[in-house]
Amino acid sequence: GNSVTQMEGPVTLSEEAFLTINCTYTATGYPSLFWYVQYPGEGLQLLLKATKADDKGSNKGFEATYRKETTSFHLEKGSVQVSDSAVYFCALSGVDGGSQGNLIFGKGTKLSVKP
Amino acid sequence: GAGVSQSPSNKVTEKGKDVELRCDPISGHTALYWYRQSLGQGLEFLIYFQGNSAPDKSGLPSDRFSAERTGGSVSTLTIQRTQQEDSAVYLCASSFRSYQPQHFGDGTRLSIL
Numbered sequence: 001g002n003s004v005t006q007m008e009g010p011v012t013l014s015e016e017a018f019l020t021i022n023c024t025y026t027a028t029g030y031p032s033l034f035w036y037v038q039y040p041g042e043g044l045q046l047l048l049k050a051t052k053a054d055d056k057g058s059n060k061g062f063e064a065t066y067r068k069e070t071t072s073f074h075l076e077k078g079s080v081q082v083s084d085s086a087v088y089f090c091a092l093s094g095v096d097g098g099s100q101g102n103l104i105f106g107k108g109t110k111l112s113v114k115p
Numbered sequence: 116g117a118g119v120s121q122s123p124s125n126k127v128t129e130k131g132k133d134v135e136l137r138c139d140p141i142s143g144h145t146a147l148y149w150y151r152q153s154l155g156q157g158l159e160f161l162i163y164f165q166g167n168s169a170p171d172k173s174g175l176p177s178d179r180f181s182a183e184r185t186g187g188s189v190s191t192l193t194i195q196r197t198q199q200e201d202s203a204v205y206l207c208a209s210s211f212r213s214y215q216p217q218h219f220g221d222g223t224r225l226s227i228l
Contacts, residue, residue, distance in 0.1 A: 033215070044206065044219040089158065095213055100211040102148055102174070105158035 002027045006090045006106035013080055013113050021075040021109045023064075023090035031092040032065050032074040033057075038087045045073075046090070048049065063103070080113045117141065119220035121207050127226045128197060136223045140209030144165040147190050148210075148217060149182060154204035159206075164190060165213055194225075202227045 025031065030045040035047040035057070048057030051066035062077045063070040073090060118138040129133055139149050148160040155186040160174040164184040174180055175181070179197075204224050208217040 034216075036219075043221040044208075046216050046218075049216060091158075098162065101146060101210065101215070101217075102160040102163050102171070103150070103208075104160070105160075107157045 002031075002092070002104050004090050004092055004104055006088075006109055008107070009087075009110040011109060011111045013111070015016065015082055015113055015115050016079045017083075017113075018078040019075070019080045019111070021088055021090075021111070023073045023075065023106060025071050025073065025090075025092050027071075027092055027104075029094070032042055032094045033064070034091045034093070035062070035064055035073070035075050036089040036091060036105075038108075040086070041106035044089070080111070082113045082115055085113045119207055119209050119218050119224050120191070121220035123223060124221065125224045125226075127228065129228050130199060130220050131196055133193065133195045134197055134225065136194075136225070137208075138190045138192070138207030138220060140190070140207070142188075144209035144211055144218075145187065146213050146215070146217075147184060148208045149190070149192050149208055150206040150208065151203045152206055152222070156203075157169075158169045163223075179184070197225075197227045201225060201228045210222065 001053045003026045019047045032051045037047045048059040049058040050066035056065045064075045087108045087110045091103040091110045122137045131133045145166045147164045162182045163171040181194045204222040206222045208219045210217045
């Protein structure tokens with residue numbers, strides 16, 4: 001079936017460290033891929049997206065590249081800040097046989113950045 | 116406001132009672148989704164509405180769950196005869212149309228005693 005697997009947290013980093021959160025997917029067809037972020041006490045927000053192979057989504061210093069050959073969409077940031085502390089969700093939509101655009105989420109990865 | 120609005124923000128009820136959760140999508144958004152976020156299951160899709168088409172109910176976990184969307188705008192998720200395993204945060208999202216980026220509300224935290 002269609003699914004998203006992301007690295008389990010929590011991930012704890014020092015400020016200005018490099019961040020990678022791994023995400024791989026299983027899907028039929030050609031899904032769109034997303035990273036959502038949930039800051040403490042807030043709702044889910046779209047962080048970035050990519051709709052086809054080799055697309056790179058980017059926002060707020062975060063990047064992720066849609067890799068069809070490895071079915072991956074890893075999230076990276078070169079220098080994290082304390083304000084990046086949040087839970088990050090990888091998600092996909094638009095798979096064959098699925099609803100029209102409903103998201104399939106990974107379990108989430110909690111990131112804590114220490115000053 | 117301009118975002119997706121959900122009410123109530125918190126709901127505590129006794130096992131066996133019925134509950135109604137409300138979602139006001141962003142004006143002009145034709146697609147509306149309900150999800151459930153729980154510790155054990157993560158984020159799960161429940162139901163999807165697109166305009167006046169029949170909803171996709173494929174994610175509803177049991178027949179105790181139902182939802183409707185009136186006038187293509189406000190949606191209500193109803194859980195009948197609540198069980199403790201229904202305790203979760205219920206999230207609503209809307210998008211301009213299917214496959215467009217979804218905007219989420221802050222959710223309703225449901226606690227079943």
